[in-house]
Amino acid sequence: MTGFVAGSLPFIVYLAVTHSLSPYWLYVWVWGGRYANYNSLFSIIALGLRVNVGYFALNNTLLITLVVVVGSIIKRARRVSKHRESEKGDICNSNATPSPDIAARRVFASDVTLLIWLAASFVGLSVGGRFYTHYFFQIMPALSLIGARGFSEIASYTRAHGKHTRQAVIALLVIGFTITVVRFHTRTITLAADWVRGKKSEATVTWFHERLNHEERVVAALVRDLPDAADASDSLGLEGIRRDTPRSRAIEGASDYLFVWGYRPEIFYWSGLLPASRYLSAQPLTGVPADAQYANGERRSILEESSTAAARAQLINDLKETQPKYIIDELGFFNGALAILEYPELKEYMDSYKALGATGRFLVYIRRDLTRKNLLRNPNGPP
Secondary structure, three states: OHHHHHHHHHHHHHHHHOOOHHHHHHHHHHHHHHHHOOOOHHHHHHHHHHHHHHHHHHOHHHHHHHHHHHHHHHHHHHHHHHHHHHHHHHHHHOOOOOOOOHHHHHHHHHHHHHHHHHHHHHHHHHOOOOOOHHHHHHHHHHHHHHHHHHHHHHHHHHHHOHHHHHHHHHHHHHHHHHHHHHHHHHHHHHHHHHHHHOOOOHHHHOOHHHHHHHHHHHHHHHHOOOOOOOHHHOHHHHHHHHOOOOOOOOOOOHHHEEEEEOOOOHHHHHHOOEEOOOOOOOHHHHOOOOOOOOOOOOOOOOOOHHHHHHHHHHHHHHHHHHOOOEEEEOOOOOOHHHOHHHOHHHHHHHHHEEEEEEEOOEEEEEEHHHOHHHHHHOOOOOO
16 A cells, blocks of 8 residues: 555646646546446456456466465465364363474465465456456466466475376476467567568468558558558658658648547557647547447447537647648548547538548548649649
8 A cells, every 4th residue: 555655646746736637537537437337247247257268278377376376375274274273272281282384374475465466466457347468467477476386386296296297297287388389479480480581471461460550551651642652651661751750840731730530649650740639539539438439330428428529629629720631530440430520510620621532441531622633723722
């Protein structure tokens, strides 16, 4: 508790000094509580069971050592309980009984502490009702120490039960660990082979994250008005254009700004353009949580309509001020119910933009007065 307070206090003081306590309370706690209650209890339990079973099946070595440590704690707890009962009997019979080994008590206490740490970390992992795989990083420190303790217990057990038992236990652990390595590091080996070969393999080119990165680079090249966005989307080409960005020179106009409806901050990185609005995510604009907004047809909001309407009004003010040349609708491609044109006030604003169609999984719009055809007709128009 002392550590929590000591770590949180400077942050709270900073929020108070910057008059940000109210937004902090709203965005973190009010929205967070509604986000946690978005899914039903049944769906949360079902998802939790499915993901946890899958996680520990693939990380079976951690599961085995966890079971071993829990079993060890139960055994030691029974011994302590029996010893206490024996002490009571000996007191009645006036007989002296030697106290249990102090070192064993310390091991027992440290093992219990590790389990408490794991339990607290798991509560933090699951409190939002989501069980995404990267959330499990939160329990990895405790699981790693428990794993080390489990191996020491396994080593002691196999030494006491002979050669054949030791061989069987080692074989089980090796098989389980091999499953983990194959599952999680096949991609590592593939990427390493690509690096050595100097060319991406078919497995890498078709990999979900590689395709995602390629799409982001293509659309980033498009909004920088490169002649052939697909050809110029390689990292070297984009690194070249990123040297000449509004971050390294004075802002020249609409072509230096970009707005992305949805959430894809990588496009700002690859293009080097500035966000045209304070809203980098559509969540405060639609009220639909990030993990739910990509389900087609889902539009159930956790926020009041007055709140999202006010945010959209602020968005329009931001866009009128920066007047970005390009607007990208990343969300509408996945969920038509949350497309930018589904909101009347935004649809009215978007009348001044022309749809260029889909680039990858992005719907791209350009200001009508800045299209090539319009600029040819009116060469003295806005830059």
